[in-house]
């Protein structure tokens with residue numbers, strides 16, 4: 001099993017973010033990351049410096065290879081979850097374990113009461129990550145995206161704070177040092 005840890009994304013991770021976005025064409029829809037400047041801007045946004053988003057980097061041998069983020073709706077105590085993984089590190093269960101870790105924390109000490117996410121129907125790996133991380137399939141937004149001239153359905157999922165905690169193994173993470181997603185530190 002690949003040794004990996006999880007920690008809040010930091011501004012100095014921008015180079016690793018650029019490497020991940022350059023690793024596969026399917027990363028293009030995850031954000032506008034093309035070069036050093038756009039990677040720095042994305043990392044700043046994802047780190048929550050000037051946004052209601054908080055991302056956590058999956059670290060393998062001192063490099064961030066993947067990311068799980070939450071965009072926070074403080075009024076409703078809801079978080080929109082997203083994730084990506086460098087192509088060379090996919091298929092090892094890392095995103096599933098990281099999403100489980102982040103979701104368990106976000107719905108506990110993190111202070112949120114509902115998490116939600118969605119993926120294109122032609123991206124089944126993303127759906128597996130959601131199910132393994134304890135999300136429940138909630139429905140389909142038909143024809144939501146227009147991609148290459150084709151309208152694609154989006155499958156949506158949710159996890160509530162009192163839903164069962166999934167059995168998926170978590171990643172090593174010092175969550176006691178993570179500031180809550182709501183309140184004075186958010």
Ligand SMILES: CC(C)(COP(=O)(O)OP(=O)(O)OC[C@H]1O[C@@H](n2cnc3c(N)ncnc32)[C@H](O)[C@@H]1OP(=O)(O)O)[C@@H](O)C(=O)NCCC(=O)NCCS
Nearest residue numbers: 083084085090091092093094095096118119124125126128
């Ligand atoms: C989706 C993504 C994050 C998955 O990352 P990953 O680290 O490979 O995920 P994991 O290894 O934790 O789990 C992948 C799961 O998908 C399954 N899977 C992979 N390809 C699949 C396919 N074509 N059909 C069905 N399941 C598939 C794997 O078997 C695994 O499921 P399992 O745990 O039941 O065996 C990665 O492919 C990615 O970054 N894609 C581009 C960005 C993206 O689409 N993000 C999600 C946006 S909604």
